[in-house]
Each structure stands twice: as C-alpha cells, then as structure tokens.
Amino acid sequence: MNHAQSTALGRALRLLGEHGEALSADTPDARLHEVKADLRRALELLDEGVTSAVPTTRCAEHPHGPVDEAAPDLCLLCETRRRAARRAEFNGPAPQGAPASHAPSRYGSRSDRPQPQQRWLPELWNGQEWQLCGTPRRDRHEAELYLAALRRGSRPAMAYRLVHEFTDYEVLRIWGTPVKVDIEPLGNL
Numbered sequence: 765m766n767h768a769q770s771t772a773l774g775r776a777l778r779l780l781g782e783h784g785e786a787l788s789a790d791t792p793d794a795r796l797h798e799v800k801a802d803l804r805r806a807l808e809l810l811d812e813g814v815t816s817a818v819p820t821t822r823c824a825e826h827p828h829g830p831v832d833e834a835a836p837d838l839c840l841l842c843e844t845r846r847r848a849a850r851r852a853e854f855n856g857p858a859p860q861g862a863p864a865s866h867a868p869s870r871y872g873s874r875s876d877r878p879q880p881q882q883r884w885l886p887e888l889w890n891g892q893e894w895q896l897c898g899t900p901r902r903d904r905h906e907a908e909l910y911l912a913a914l915r916r917g918s919r920p921a922m923a924y925r926l927v928h929e930f931t932d933y934e935v936l937r938i939w940g941t942p943v944k945v946d947i948e949p950l951g952n953l
Contacts (some may be wrong), residue, residue, distance in 0.1 A: 787833065
C-alpha cells in the first residue's frame with residue numbers, strides 16, 4: 765500500500781468513526797445509507813491497497829508457508845525446527861566424526877558404511893491386519909507418546925502395537941486385543 769492509498773484509507777476510516785459516534789436509536793435512514801456508502805468506499809480502498817494473499821500461518825518468518833495444525837503458530841517449518849531441537853535435548857548432540865590419520869581407502873572406512881538403523885514403528889489393527897500409523901520414530905518414548913495420543917483420540921483403533929526394527933522386527937508392546945473382522949455383511953451367508 766503506497767502513501768496516497770494509506771492516507772485515503774485513514775481518512776475514510778476516521779469518517780466512519782465519526783459516523784459511529786453520531787449513531788443513535790433515532791438516526792434517519794438517509795444517514796444510514798450514507799454510512800453504508802462510506803463503508804463500501806473504505807472497503808474498496810482496502811481492497812486496492814492489499815496486494816498479497818491472506819497469510820496461512822501466524823508465523824512472522826513464514827506467513828505463507830505450509831500449515832501444521834498442531835503447531836501453536838500453525839507453521840510447519842518452525843515446528844519441524846522446534847521438534848528437532850526437542851529431539852536433540854533427549855538424544856544429545858549429533859556425534860562428530862574424528863579426522864582420519866591415514867590415507868583414505870578406495871573402499872571407504874568402517875565409519876563410512878551405513879550403520880543399521882534403529883526405529884520404532886507404531887502400528888494399528890484395522891480389523892484385518894496390522895498397518896503402519898504415522899511415521900516410524902527414532903525415539904521409543906516419542907513413539908509411545910504418539911500411540912497414547914491416538915488411543916485418546918476421537919476415533920481410536922481396536923488395538924495398537926509398537927514394533928522395534930533394528931536388523932529384525934520385534935513386537936515390544938500391544939495395547940488392546942486384535943480381533944479378525946469379517947468384511948462381508950452377515951458373515952458371508
């Protein structure tokens with residue numbers, strides 16, 4: 765909004781303020797139509813002055829960024845940064861590699877090879893089989909908190925389980941009782 769537009773909008777809003785102060789129960793209809801026309805004029809000035817889209821988040825840094833409904837400011841980018849900081853508090857800082865003291869091998873060193881990944885998989889029972897619900901977690905406590913939130917949610921599943929994945933899969937804990945549900949009505953009669 766340039767200076768001329770902001771000046772005109774300010775004048776129109778001040779005029780509307782004067783109208784508001786002068787309103788009473790016995791204000792004539794002609795005066796109300798005048799207020800209505802001034803309101804329209806102020807809205808038109810405001811429409812001309814606004815050039816950008818409505819912000820999708822309440823974040824000053826990323827007003828048009830992706831939305832995360834769970835974040836206090838609705839900003840997915842800032843919430844991702846905050847979650848990484850919270851994980852670093854629990855897991856400690858990332859380890860720094862020691863400098864190599866000898867010539868590098870053409871096959872790489874042991875530390876260059878990928879290490880087996882340890883993850884906790886939250887799963888739910890859908891009536892037929894276990895299916896992944898949510899993303900695999902690197903922290904067991906975080907995965908258990910996630911499953912606890914799902915169980916307290918508005919549409920909980922019949923059963924949940926937490927599976928530990930390292931080089932093999934191991935079921936750590938099961939909440940609820942999985943029951944096989946026949947998908948055919950009336951039991952396939």
